[in-house]
Amino acid sequence: MTNHWIDLRNADCIMIIGSNAAENHPISFKWVTEAMDKGAKLISVDPRFTRTSSKADIYAPMRSGTDIAFIGGMINYILNDMENNPGNYNMEYVTQYTNAACIVNPNFKFTDGLFGEVENGKYNTASKGTWKYANTATPATDTTLKDPDCVFQLMKKHYSRYDADTVCDITGTPKDVYLEVCQTYAASGRTGKAGTIMYAMGTTQHTYGTQNVRSYAVLQLLLGNMGVAGGGINALRGTSNVQGSTDMCLLAHILPGYLNVPMEGDTDLDTYILRTGKHAGATITPQGLAGDVSSNWWGNSRKYVVSLLKAWYGDAATADNDFGFHNLPKCDPSVNYTHIGMIEAMGRGIVKGLWVWGQNPASGGPNSNGARTALGNLDWLVTADIWMTETSEFWKRPGVDPADIGTEVFVLPAACSYEKEGSISNSGRWAQWRYKAVEPLGDAMADLEIMSILMSKIQELYQADASAPGRQAIIDLEWDYGHVTADMIAREINGYDLTTGKLAVSFGALKDDGTTSSGNWLYCNMYTEEDGNKAARRNPADMHPGKIGLHSEWSWCWPLNRRIIYNRASVDLDGNPWDSEHPVILDYDSVTKWKGDIPDGGWAPINQAAEGAKYLPFIMKPEGVARLWGYGRTDGPLPEVYEPWESPLDRNLMSDAKNNPCAFVGTYMNDRGTPERFPYVGTTYRCSEHWQTGVMTRSLPWLVELMPDMYVEIGEDLAVEKGISNGDTIIVSSARGEIQAVAMVTRRLQPLQVDGKAIHHVGVLNHWGYSGMATGDSANILTPHVGDANTTIPEFKTFLCNVRRA
């Protein structure tokens, strides 16, 4: 979230798209409801009429997988409306705070759905070069937005193809409803109004999931909704502390604090920093804007990397040895290290052992039949979990003879959240400290303790074996916790001034000379000598002068307790809030500086600052302005419509490029279905009553009582066509497998008119498996091993399937 949960209440319009917030983030509706009480409009865009839709002023159905068309049409509507009614929009924001005015390389070409030439699922370097600005260091701008090569005009041209008729023909949304959505949401573009987008997995779990999110960002930037109260693009994060886990690098492509992972070829620290582009030299300063300097915050990354290496290797990290950079593993660029890539490698026998820590890949990842088979290829498997899961019991799953499986399985009982202390970072980036309520049952241990014991043992073993490969990397690690506590780790994450031994005050104080350490620069400032552990703060008062619900002394939030990021875009060039009712930062004066939220850089307002010190508001971008034109993605600078890997259509209605050319397509047990055999659009999702793979909820009687059986939602028309009555047992099949479920026949799923034909959705719940108290078939038996071009997040949300009565 760029903003935070409570801030939803400041919105004038809320669009929930790609999320079913009422069911999956019920508490968000406390704030959505408050906003609505004050007159905010709620729009729900979803293939299904959900509990979220039930509360919406406007419900717009759409075909799963067509967000880019849906949003692209809105962008088109707004770009046209901007020219006709500029007074309805915050044009100063668009020209001064985004790259709308920047002039792009004139060689840029967009032909028939492609942004250049693709080789082996990647745009070639030459093509990618054309996506950049004409002048890559000091791009020229045209603040009249008339130059045909400026971003604004390129977007106009690109999205002119997204007229409402074409869009509705792709998405299946009734045109009148669609236009109502455009009109209603565009109204949040007026200066002083705010619109927010709440999104989650409906958006991201596609082969173009990143571009889906980008399309929301473009929309929000055009409407001046970033950085303001009640605005933002708000990813409703998922599993408890998933925000914290990504902050702490639980993804294959990052180190803590979103630092890049080193790759083969990063022979030393400097090479690595240069390659990632996160260095001062990478600063881009647009010419001709009121702001004249970009802070390019990532230019500091070397300090953060060095402090991280100091935290990890301690005294073994010195300036002479590149602070132990050589100890870090380097990734092979040709290998996909994500979940799907890992399962494929297991399937091929490349990966031989697996630690599964609080996860359930046997039914959580896509293509469960593949994943379960792949688990059988392992020599050993360790699960650390609070329950027995489909993964820890994969070897005795139905239809399998345990004798045929050679994998040795170890189960480590873990303490659950109430049985241990630590922090949980929520979607709003708030790190909230929790205390232990009860002692763990039996042999269960906090994950941290398990890890610590394990690591000490591993170091011991490496210490003893001089010939062990990579020995130095292990024994160099500073691992001296003794009995580890969450408090110790919190301090280490915050970091120290190693010269004084005191906690570091903020990432501004981190250095790249080895005199500071920080386990995660983003969290530096959470734990200070002065205030102690700020994540543990529990002051409910709202100290913000505008009472916008910041509650800044409740817990702590990264970065630097800044509750709304990019908040320097919430004020005009003179420093006056666009929205005087809901100011985020305000009342700058040169002595007392800003009031309100922690600003994104405490510099003076652009018009008050001296020449050469007029700081642009989007400090994390090298150009200091936000990117409507996103040239850094692998699959093109603008979101463009593609069909899902498995599409009910035989063509892309926009171009000849049917699928995202850069999507990751797995090859292990991954058959592809055709609309002839599998005519319906399958989509998978959650319900309020269960959690994820169900391990945590299907054994809780009160929750099982609410949702006792695996079910599938289908529309009435499809049910009639297939002779299915409500409550019947049905079979849903895809090219990967088939599952059995109870049919829930409902008017909440309606056939959509797409390209002249009726498209039916089949909605599959994602919570069942063979372990635990209430059992049923897993949705992921149906889903394919394909992933997003940028992140490889699996395409859980759209695939082809068929249904029949059991």
Next chain:
Amino acid sequence: MIINKRSIPVGTIILTVVVLLGLVAMILRYVYGLGATTNMSDGRAWGLWISFDLYCGVALAAGGFTLAGIVYIFGREKYHAVARPAILTAFLGYTLVILALLVDLGQPWYIWRFLFNWNIHSPLFEVSLCVMLYTIVLALEFSPAVFERLSSLDYPLIRRFNWRIPLRVIRSIQIPLVIAGIVLSTLHQSSLGSMLLMMPETLHPLWYTPILPILFLFSAIAVGPAMVMFESALSSRVFGHKLSIDVMSGLGKATAYVLGLYLLLKIVDLLARGDLALVATAYPHNLLWWGEIIIGVILPIIFFSMSSIRRNRTMLFWSAVLVVLGLVFNRFNVSMLALEIRPGFTYVPHWMEFAISAALVADAMLVIFLAHRLLPMHEEEAAVESG
């Protein structure tokens, strides 16, 4: 005493079997609870037992107070002959009601609680208290038959006691007892109707009326004599003790008058409430309504007012049967069929519910048989025998 010897074994055996079957069901009910042994549910919390054993049972036992009233208060000595059997039937009826309640109550072992926690606003409280007291009254009213018999027995142990003393005591308070019986009956017969006054939203408007208690009283008064006719006819067949046609037709005529009044009340009430049209429009409920009215009211009025029928024992008997059936129909309507069931529920009594109800009735019949065989059922007889 005249006993039809042939009927003893067959009838008794059948009755005994029914009683034993019911006993088994009853044991199961106590061990496994109401859920396992009945089809009652949250939607239909009162089932066959309340409708039949309580609602019909109490009304059908109304013969006790009506006949006692006619004979002892209104001095119609002609009906003396049926008074004692009527009182016995009533006594047995009420005993069965109590037994049925002990089966039906979820916590029968706590039944005494109502004596210590009075909710005087509850019609059910009033019914309970009256039923308890009236059962005692009936026992006392009937006790002379027992004392008479005892005093005539020639067993040394029994002879040691002078049974004439209690007999005399009871006889001396007979009139207050009868009056108490009438008061208590008036109260609880009507209060059974008051109980349903709580259900204006769920009892169908064809039946729901503020005068339900009065209608209940009248229908009970009407069915009392009819029940006596019905029983006497039966017992006469078994025991050969024929009632005089004169008494029968007198009872029939009285019934007709009361039923007439009852019908009038019902119609005027529907008119007054503006709901008369419902008898034509409220399908299917109107069928139930017409059913009970035609069977239990209109036909009997017609029959009982025809002198030819009044002289015909068989016809009198069948007319009385109609009144009884009509009343049963009515009580089932108000306490079950026309009372909305909660949405999503259905109710068909479980066989054990039938078994227990049947066993209770069979039980009563066995006792009546026994009484007829062992006790002086008519004061004259007793006088003769003991004299």
Next chain:
Amino acid sequence: MSKGVLYDANKCIGCRACQVACKQWNEMPAETTTNTGSCENPPKVSAYTLTKIRFNELEHDGKFHWVFTKIQCMHCEHPACAEACLVGAFQKTPEGAVVYDDNKCIGCRYCMVACPFGIPCYQWDDPMPWVRKCSFCADRQSAGLKPACVTTCPTGALKYGERDDLIDEAHQRIAANRDKYVDHVYGEHEVGGTSWLYLSPVPFEKLGMPVVGQEAVTVNVERAMGAVPPVLVGVAAIMSGVYWLVKRRQQPGGEGAPNDKEQVEVPK
């Protein structure tokens, strides 16, 4: 002043946290359920499920609606259950809750039959069964806490407060948003008023809420029960009078007189 809860179906997201919170507070076991093609479960309130959310898919004003409805005891101002119970096991407290006492109940189930909302339920599966229904968390209230369901509700669809204030607020919500609410505060007048109040975007009968009158269901019973003492005295007096009259008339004429009269009639 007595307490109440305002349930606003426009704010309810059907998350059923209230359902679980109620079970948790009241330490109720889970029921064994099956999915019969509906999100709704358990299918009905029961002795082990004191509250539940109903899911209604319906058409209103030409628009499709999915409206949730919380079902629990309404805590009537004139509770039929309390009036009905012969042992007074149900009591309406001055604070608004209608509470039940195991130590009085004998299990006659008149309360269940009497309730116009079909609320009290029975432990049918238990050989020693009690009645169960929502207690308005009277135990929590007396400790200064809100009812468990209210505390848990994430959206504010349940609001606890003085009944009178809630009625005012309910009308304000309607007035502020005429096209989102039907102009009816269910429970304000129903059966003489209830402590729990409802707002809805569609007419209440479409939510399966019983269509009930404004008069307390106990009115006629009260009237009838008020007649008991006079009837008692009256009937006793009349019967004594009749007896006395008849006796006096029979004295000279002897036993046969009235019989003769009837015998004359019969042969007609």
